[in-house]
Amino acid sequence: MSVLSVENLCFSYSDMDVLKNISFNVTDGEILVVLGQNGSGKTTLLKCVVGILNPNKGKVKIDNLEIANLTLRERAKFISYLPQEDAMNFSYRVIDVVLMGRAPYISIIGKPTFTDMRFAMKSLEMLNVRHLATKIYSSLSGGEKKLVSLARVLVQKAQILVLDEPTNHLDFKNQYMFLKRIRDIVKSENICAVVSLHNPNLASFLADKILMLKNGKVIGYGRTKEMLTENILSNLYDTDVLVKTQGKISMVMPQIL
Amino acid sequence: MSRSFILLFAVLLLVSFASLFIGSCNIPIYEVLKSLVSNNINATYKTIVVDLRLPRIIFSIIVGSGLSVAGASYQTIFRNPLVSPDILGVANGAALGAAVGILLNFSYYLLILSSFTFGMLAVFLALSISKRNGKESILGLIVSGIVVGAFFTSLVGIAKYLADTNNQLPQIIFWLLGSFSFVTWNIWPIMIVISACILVIYLMRWQLNIASLDEESAVTLGVNLRLIRLIVISLSTIITAASVSVVGIVGWIGLVVPHLARLLTGSDNVRVIPATILVGGILLLLSDDLARNIISGEIPISIITSLLGTPIFIYIYKNRRIKI
Numbered sequence: 008m009s010v011l012s013v014e015n016l017c018f019s020y021s022d023m024d025v026l027k028n029i030s031f032n033v034t035d036g037e038i039l040v041v042l043g044q045n046g047s048g049k050t051t052l053l054k055c056v057v058g059i060l061n062p063n064k065g066k067v068k069i070d071n072l073e074i075a076n077l078t079l080r081e082r083a084k085f086i087s088y089l090p091q092e093d094a095m096n097f098s099y100r101v102i103d104v105v106l107m108g109r110a111p112y113i114s115i116i117g118k119p120t121f122t123d124m125r126f127a128m129k130s131l132e133m134l135n136v137r138h139l140a141t142k143i144y145s146s147l148s149g150g151e152k153k154l155v156s157l158a159r160v161l162v163q164k165a166q167i168l169v170l171d172e173p174t175n176h177l178d179f180k181n182q183y184m185f186l187k188r189i190r191d192i193v194k195s196e197n198i199c200a201v202v203s204l205h206n207p208n209l210a211s212f213l214a215d216k217i218l219m220l221k222n223g224k225v226i227g228y229g230r231t232k233e234m235l236t237e238n239i240l241s242n243l244y245d246t247d248v249l250v251k252t253q254g255k256i257s258m259v260m261p262q263i264l
Numbered sequence: 265m266s267r268s269f270i271l272l273f274a275v276l277l278l279v280s281f282a283s284l285f286i287g288s289c290n291i292p293i294y295e296v297l298k299s300l301v302s303n304n305i306n307a308t309y310k311t312i313v314v315d316l317r318l319p320r321i322i323f324s325i326i327v328g329s330g331l332s333v334a335g336a337s338y339q340t341i342f343r344n345p346l347v348s349p350d351i352l353g354v355a356n357g358a359a360l361g362a363a364v365g366i367l368l369n370f371s372y373y374l375l376i377l378s379s380f381t382f383g384m385l386a387v388f389l390a391l392s393i394s395k396r397n398g399k400e401s402i403l404g405l406i407v408s409g410i411v412v413g414a415f416f417t418s419l420v421g422i423a424k425y426l427a428d429t430n431n432q433l434p435q436i437i438f439w440l441l442g443s444f445s446f447v448t449w450n451i452w453p454i455m456i457v458i459s460a461c462i463l464v465i466y467l468m469r470w471q472l473n474i475a476s477l478d479e480e481s482a483v484t485l486g487v488n489l490r491l492i493r494l495i496v497i498s499l500s501t502i503i504t505a506a507s508v509s510v511v512g513i514v515g516w517i518g519l520v521v522p523h524l525a526r527l528l529t530g531s532d533n534v535r536v537i538p539a540t541i542l543v544g545g546i547l548l549l550l551s552d553d554l555a556r557n558i559i560s561g562e563i564p565i566s567i568i569t570s571l572l573g574t575p576i577f578i579y580i581y582k583n584r585r586i587k588i
Binding site for chain 2 (some may be wrong): 080
């Protein structure tokens, strides 16, 4: 059983504190969603977790290994990351993009082997987009691009997935389709995921646990049901929020009208 | 290996072989063949074929491959399809080195050394200027490359102004236009150095795919982007400085050939890099064949490569193969 744990993490850009004493943990088969307003520190937190940014204080640990002590390559075998935007400047084929996820396993003078290729095709298959393999990545629709990027993240075979606002640019149906795929994979592969989202309704659909960030501080952390209450959400978004619960699903709406 | 690579390789061999037979001195075909395999032959013919034409053919292939591979890797690591190997000022630096050498009446080998050193110096300057607040960025590299290039070009201007107009000025101008006419076997160490650099980039070609991603993606894939960039910039600088120091400026090859290769293979660098090496070799060899055979004298190589390169570039651009 592996556990991602973050202990008292602090981060600041020059003299501005962005994250203050953040702690949480996620275990196998579990999805943690990070909610918060724009600028609350969600992306910064994820970047600290994957090691793009170095926290000023605190620790990020996988089991008992501190990630700051791992090499880039070792770290990439434990944690994979889907950034908000993918920068592809060349007309790579989808299969080439997915194979990039094998980088932690390929030496500086190596290239993907037949086995890497099989992993890549399998990961496209898992997301039902195998037919896109030879298409040019930049010619795909937004939804297809997201799925291909997710396939690249999955082929990295990491125990921990970190996804930064993965539903951006997706339409209503595709947002739910995409999150359902993530949910299915986390459960079937018994891995864990940390996902930042804007929409609490999507969080209610995806999350096992929710972490709420406001001005860089945790104002709520717990099981999804306990977190999606009118009080906590109103405090998080600085506006009155209405929550209707039907069965397992909670519907969240701001009371702006 | 796929069919297109075998075809390209065959074309390269064919063009190289054919190039042995053409030149200002008309040597019968069987004499050319004999001079390659036997010693029992007219000494002048042997000298022309083995000591003049052969090293020139080999070096133009190496320089063509080298500049093209440097261009392809620069376009990838700078994530910009309009970048050429002299983006960091290496050619301008090498030009100043050569101009200084001509002004000071250096010997041929000292001139090569001076040109190579100034080329490396220019890139070193660009790299050290590029950092802002201790951070390096692609934009910073390109901006400092342009500034350093412009600075060295103005120094070349001073060198031209000071040069004696009968002797030195024409020499500088011809050097700036490039030519393979001085190539002999004596520059074999340079051939080996450039070939070795090409080989290392060839081996690292898959990493170039990762290096074309943004820094954050590369880091989370476990790739040290700064190290890859440093290696590629060092190798490309050595290739370009070494080439330019011997033959002068060779324009357009490094910019156009990678695009031609991508037309043939797509964007995956595992295939782009070998195709670039082959196409670059073929194109520069053909250009040099034209340069030494169109008229009775020699046409500077850059004139030919620019005349060939510009329409090819327009064609690729019009067909929307270049994302700008």
